[in-house]
Amino acid sequence: MKAIKFLLFGIIGLVVLAVAGLGAAVMIVDGQFVKTRLERAMKDKNRTLTIEGVPQLKLFPVAGIALGKTSLSEPGSDKLFVSLDSAEVAVRVMPLLSREVAIDTLKLSGLKANVVRRKDGTMNFADLAGEHEQKSGQSKEPPNLRIAEINVEKVQVAYRDEASGQELNLREAELKTGRTHQIRVHLAHLGFPIAGDDKYGDFARNKRLAKQGLKRMFLHACKTVIVHPLSGETIAFEAPLPSELQSFIERLDAGTVTAARV
DSSP states (O other): OHHHHHHHHHHHHHHHHHHHHHHHHHHOOOHHHHHHHHHHHHHHTTOOEEEOSOOEEEOSSEEEEEEOSEEEEOTTSSSEEEEESEEEEEEESGGGGGTEEEEEEEEEESOEEEEEEOTTSOBTTGGGGOHHHHHHSOOOOOOEEEESEEEEEEEEEEEEETTTOOEEEEEEEEEEEEOOOHHHHHHHHTTOOOTTOTTTSOHHHHHHHHHTTOOSOOOOOOEEEEEOTTTOOEEEEEOOOOHHHHHHHHHHHTTSSOTTTO
16 A cells, blocks of 8 residues: 555656646746756756656646656666656646646556655655755645546556565556546436536526526535455445535425426
């Protein structure tokens, strides 16, 4: 599980690098400029960042960057910290104004990472966390994060604890998730559109529902069951119905909202 945890740390680090690149792109839409800035930023941290080719950029309404083969060294060393065959990150611009990171796409292929916990307890990616946070020992509250699609394939992560000698390896891992519309499309096709669905639903009925208090789509994932990959234990995650949906049901039961009226 530690390997998975550090895999997530690595992904977050790559997202931070990509966001830094997008910040530079706001100044000038030029992939070579962004590449130069990113490589210089890592050189200032005594690391070597190598990006093959020129990054592909897009700015609005979705800010995105696509990288080819990329590698980042350990600090002060030629040893490999992380490499990847390709990466693509796309973030919606407008939510950033309200401290929300809405990632439309996060794609990584051929990611290889060597994560080390040194004898003094520090991690070999600690310098990437930011100089201010290292000095203060505190970090700002993270922004709200929404992810529409993750597609990570051919991942290899090696973890080594120099103090205990423990080593863990994660080989050929894949992580795929995302926001899809199959349920909504199928129900609409069968003549039972989801209440409040503004893409595939009954628009006239949705307007009447909104007047009755339903301000969102009535779709909710209440339970997910997985099998733990190590212990084999069945684990269930449950989420109660959101208050705005529960109150709408209560109003239906009380007769405040009726089928004839919606």
